[in-house]
Amino acid sequence: MNRRNATGGTAATTAAVFGEVLKHHREAAGLTQEALARKVPCDRSHVARVEAGTRVPQEGFAKAxxxxxxxxxxxxxxxxxxDWYPEVEHPDWFERRAQMDAEAVVLREYQAQVMPGLLQTADYAQALFARRLASVEEVEQRVTARLSRQRRFLIPDGPLYLAVLDESCLRNVVGSAAVMRDLYAHLLRLGRNPNIRVQVVPADRPELDRPDTSMSLIKLPDGHEWAYSESLDRGHFNDDPAVYARHSRTYDLLRADALSARDSAALIGDMMEGYGDHGQTRPQRGDLDKEQLQRPRRRRLHRGGAHLDEEQLQRRQRRQLHRSSPRYPRPRPRP
Incomplete structure (x- = not known):
C-alpha cells in the first residue's frame, strides 16, 4: 500500500492531522487519554504523543x-x-540489513536478551536506545529508523515473519512496568496477524540447542538466502549454502521444541497480567514463575474438555477446609 501523502504534505504535518482526528473522535466519545489508553491497551503518554503528532502509531493502534x-x-x-518515514537514516553498518528487510519474502529470527527490532514498540525502543545514546535527538532518530522497518511486516499481507524468542527477551525489563506491559499487549496483537508467528523458548529447558547468538535467516525474492548476526555495532552476513543450511537446521529444531504460538501467547498474557495496571510493582519472579507454569497447564486441560483443573482445584480446597476444621470424636458402636 502506498503511504505517500497525496497532497504532498510533510510527514510532520500529516502526523499532526492524524493526531487531531484522533483527538476529535476521542473527545466526541467522551473519553480521556487515560481512558482510551486503558482500552487499547497502551500507555497514556503514547496517546498523548500520537495526538501531538510526535509519535508514530502502529496500524494496530489505529485499528483499535x-x-x-x-x-x-x-x-x-x-x-x-x-508517509510516516519520509527520511530515515540507519547506522552505516546496519543499512544493508535494512535494505534486505525492505525486500525479504520470508524472515525467520531467533532472539535472546532483548526483543527483536521488528517486534518492539516505540517506547521500548526509546528506552533501549536511551541506555547508550546521550542525545535525545539521536535517540528519536534511531527509534524512527527502527519503526520504519516494521511497516511492511505488520500489514495483513506482509512477508512471512517467524520469531522465536528466548524467554529472556520477555524477562529482561527495559524502561518501566508500563513499557513492558505495552510490549506484551503489542506482541499479542501481532500474533493475530496471519503472516506473523511468535514462539517462546522456555528458560527451564537447558537441554535445548540454542544458537550462540541472535540470528536472522532471510530469503529474498530471487531465492537468495542469507544468514545474519550481529556483534557490537557490526553486522555479519553469510550466504554460504552450507552455513545457511546448518543455521536453518538449528533454527527449525529449536522452533519445533519451543512453546507453540498459542501457548506462547498464553505465557505472554500471564506476564502482562503480572504487571497489573501501569506503574504497578512487578511481582516476585519466583511467585510469577509458578503461576505462569500452572496457568498454561490449566488452560490446556480446560481446552481438552475434561475441566480437570476446576475439579482438582475444588478437591484441594475441600481438603484444605477439611484439614483446617476442628475434629470431634466420632461415636463408635459398643460391642
Whole structure:
C-alpha cells in the first residue's frame, strides 16, 4: 500500500492531522487519554504523543481506536495514506540489513536478551536506545529508523515473519512496568496477524540447542538466502549454502521444541497480567514463575474438555477446609 501523502504534505504535518482526528473522535466519545489508553491497551503518554503528532502509531493502534471510538475505519484509512518515514537514516553498518528487510519474502529470527527490532514498540525502543545514546535527538532518530522497518511486516499481507524468542527477551525489563506491559499487549496483537508467528523458548529447558547468538535467516525474492548476526555495532552476513543450511537446521529444531504460538501467547498474557495496571510493582519472579507454569497447564486441560483443573482445584480446597476444621470424636458402636 502506498503511504505517500497525496497532497504532498510533510510527514510532520500529516502526523499532526492524524493526531487531531484522533483527538476529535476521542473527545466526541467522551473519553480521556487515560481512558482510551486503558482500552487499547497502551500507555497514556503514547496517546498523548500520537495526538501531538510526535509519535508514530502502529496500524494496530489505529485499528483499535477505530473500533473503540466507532469511527467507521477513518483512522486506519488515514494511517495508510500518511508517509510516516519520509527520511530515515540507519547506522552505516546496519543499512544493508535494512535494505534486505525492505525486500525479504520470508524472515525467520531467533532472539535472546532483548526483543527483536521488528517486534518492539516505540517506547521500548526509546528506552533501549536511551541506555547508550546521550542525545535525545539521536535517540528519536534511531527509534524512527527502527519503526520504519516494521511497516511492511505488520500489514495483513506482509512477508512471512517467524520469531522465536528466548524467554529472556520477555524477562529482561527495559524502561518501566508500563513499557513492558505495552510490549506484551503489542506482541499479542501481532500474533493475530496471519503472516506473523511468535514462539517462546522456555528458560527451564537447558537441554535445548540454542544458537550462540541472535540470528536472522532471510530469503529474498530471487531465492537468495542469507544468514545474519550481529556483534557490537557490526553486522555479519553469510550466504554460504552450507552455513545457511546448518543455521536453518538449528533454527527449525529449536522452533519445533519451543512453546507453540498459542501457548506462547498464553505465557505472554500471564506476564502482562503480572504487571497489573501501569506503574504497578512487578511481582516476585519466583511467585510469577509458578503461576505462569500452572496457568498454561490449566488452560490446556480446560481446552481438552475434561475441566480437570476446576475439579482438582475444588478437591484441594475441600481438603484444605477439611484439614483446617476442628475434629470431634466420632461415636463408635459398643460391642
Amino acid at each position: 481506536c477505530d473500533e473503540l471510538l466507532g469511527t467507521g475505519g477513518v483512522l486506519q484509512r488515514l494511517w495508510g495514506r500518511i
